[in-house]
Amino acid sequence: MKTYPADAQHWINGSDAGLKLCLDCHKVCAEQTERCPRCGARVHQRRQNSIARSWALTLTAALLYIPANLLPMMTVSKFEEGQPQTIFSGVIELVNHGMVPIALLVFTASVVVPLLKLLGMVWLLICVRFPGAAMHRQQTLYRVIVWIGRWSMLDIFIISLLVGLVQFGQLGTVTAGIGAYAFASVVVTTMLAAMQFDPRLLWDAAEVKKL
Amino acid sequence: MKADSLQQPADVYSQSKSAICPEDSHLTLCPDCDLVIREVVDSDPARKLIICCPRCNRNLREYHPEGLIKSLSWVITGLLLFLPANIFPVLVMEILDHQEASTIWDGVMALYREGLQGVALLVFVLAILVPGMRLLILLFVMGAIFQEQRFQKWAKRFARHLFRRYVQLGEWGMVEIYLLGILVAVIKLADMAMVQPGAGLLCFAGLMAAELGISICMDEQEVWEHLEESRQLEESRQLEESRQLEESRQLEESHENVSC
Ligand SMILES: [Zn+2]
Numbered sequence: 404m405k406t407y408p409a410d411a412q413h414w415i416n417g418s419d420a421g422l423k424l425c426l427d428c429h430k431v432c433a434e435q436t437e438r439c440p441r442c443g444a445r446v447h448q449r450r451q452n453s454i455a456r457s458w459a460l461t462l463t464a465a466l467l468y469i470p471a472n473l474l475p476m477m478t479v480s481k482f483e484e485g486q487p488q489t490i491f492s493g494v495i496e497l498v499n500h501g502m503v504p505i506a507l508l509v510f511t512a513s514v515v516v517p518l519l520k521l522l523g524m525v526w527l528l529i530c531v532r533f534p535g536a537a538m539h540r541q542q543t544l545y546r547v548i549v550w551i552g553r554w555s556m557l558d559i560f561i562i563s564l565l566v567g568l569v570q571f572g573q574l575g576t577v578t579a580g581i582g583a584y585a586f587a588s589v590v591v592t593t594m595l596a597a598m599q600f601d602p603r604l605l606w607d608a609a610e611v612k613k614l
Numbered sequence: 615m616k617a618d619s620l621q622q623p624a625d626v627y628s629q630s631k632s633a634i635c636p637e638d639s640h641l642t643l644c645p646d647c648d649l650v651i652r653e654v655v656d657s658d659p660a661r662k663l664i665i666c667c668p669r670c671n672r673n674l675r676e677y678h679p680e681g682l683i684k685s686l687s688w689v690i691t692g693l694l695l696f697l698p699a700n701i702f703p704v705l706v707m708e709i710l711d712h713q714e715a716s717t718i719w720d721g722v723m724a725l726y727r728e729g730l731q732g733v734a735l736l737v738f739v740l741a742i743l744v745p746g747m748r749l750l751i752l753l754f755v756m757g758a759i760f761q762e763q764r765f766q767k768w769a770k771r772f773a774r775h776l777f778r779r780y781v782q783l784g785e786w787g788m789v790e791i792y793l794l795g796i797l798v799a800v801i802k803l804a805d806m807a808m809v810q811p812g813a814g815l816l817c818f819a820g821l822m823a824a825e826l827g828i829s830i831c832m833d834e835q836e837v838w839e840h841l842e843e844s845r846q847l848e849e850s851r852q853l854e855e856s857r858q859l860e861e862s863r864q865l866e867e868s869h870e871n872v873s874c
Contacts, residue, residue: 413670417643422650427778428838431641439840440720459782481806497802505801515706539843542646542670549785556740556788560721560795563737565802566728568705568714575806579728587733594785606647606670 413506416610420572422594423448450601454531460596467589468517474582481575489582490514490558512557513586520593523548527600534608545602552597555590558581627798646672675835684842687834689752692824695817696746702814704796707807717814718742718792744787745821751780752828767848774841781834791821791856 410413417423422431425439432439432446439446475487488496490513497506523544530541562579569577642653647670663677678684703715718741725734758765765773796815803809839844 414858417648417650422643424645427781431643442774444778505798535676547655553788554791556791560754560792561799563721563725564795564799567724568716579730580723583733584731587736602646603648
């Protein structure tokens with residue numbers, strides 16, 4: 404195995420070398436190129452208005468997170484009229500039925516992950532503003548956020564399945580609640596916020612600090 | 615990871631900036647940290663190879679031996695499974711002597727009837743539309759690569775456009791999450807009634823396996839390189855044609871001059 408320069412001094416960034424990367428097809432383009440000759444996408448040195456858009460979407464998601472947790476997601480009526488369930492009361496009910504692993508899974512996917520994602524995005528956005536030395540950790544955090552975000556959609560799919568299956572059944576009905584709207588919006592907006600964020604800004608910020 | 619695979623950090627430029635020219639085909643930038651990298655895939659083509667960024671550790675490309683043909687077979691498998699996965703019920707519930715079955719589409723329609731049209735649309739897009747579109751796009755793109763001569767110029771341009779959409783849609787296909795949702799729903803309903811997985815579930819699981827196979831075997835950069843190659847070929851052919859046209863016209867003109 405070869406050895407590589409351990410100090411960052413030798414490393415050259417694309418922005419210093421007058422190059423930019425097409426984020427759709429990863430073609431290296433010259434600085435003055437506007438559209439990628441290979442895939443036709445607009446090429447920018449960094450994502451456009453990355454920080455502002457990321458902040459806007461993260462804050463929107465944070466606001467939507469409140470109704471998503473307070474409004475009922477679904478109502479399960481067996482023989483009598485059922486009580487509307489929020490995400491949390493649904494998890495409690497699962498625990499009461501002795502399904503602890505499933506309760507843990509749903510709790511993680513629907514409550515913990517969106518919250519940690521929001522906090523993580525805010526943390527990254529603050530890090531860009533006040534750069535430190537922990538770029539590697541921030542980069543890992545960003546990758547985790549991008550990877551994990553989609554899994555929050557789990558609860559929406561479960562509701563869709565239950566509503567479709569137990570609709571006119573003899574043992575009751577399951578109806579979806581308005582909270583599902585808010586929750587789905589939280590998942591989509593956090594995903595968009597993570598996509599708008601440009602991790603290269605973290606490395607830029609660290610470099611500026613060094614100089 | 616298998617023993618015949620290799621993970622290695624890519625080379626970096628340690629020379630001066632002037633040595634870097636954008637025409638170098640080995641030159642890439644790390645999409646996560648913008649590092650200038652010299653990427654040379656020179657190893658044994660029978661081995662799996664993962665090249666990663668030396669600074670931020672991002673996987674730059676994952677070369678898989680015979681990756682394209684393997685992913686084409688996964689694409690075809692996925693397309694064959696796509697229709698039955700959506701037609702057959704994923705869950706079957708038995709109550710007394712009565713059976714109720716539900717497909718993915720039933721779930722979408724139920725949400726729609728409940729007045730949650732937006733959520734219904736979202737489930738439709740994430741669980742049905744995007745996975746199906748991605749497979750169709752790949753079939754077209756693979757066709758443009760393997761049957762290069764038969765594809766017209768516009769079709770090749772369209773393939774490049776489509777593959778770009780494929781890359782962009784990556785996050786939005788959620789087959790594996792839907793599958794987990796089915797499993798949770800089965801367990802949730804278990805105390806209410808007898809719930810059995812339907813035939814659709816099996817096909818859906820197969821669809822997920824196909825997506826996994828594609829994500830493992832297909833090196834997106836390799837696909838782009840093939841598409842780029844055919845574009846450059848097309849361009850040079852066009853250039854040649856126009857040059858010949860120009861030459862013959864000049865020849866004619868000189869003939870006319872001589873005759874005058
Ligand atoms: Zn990197």
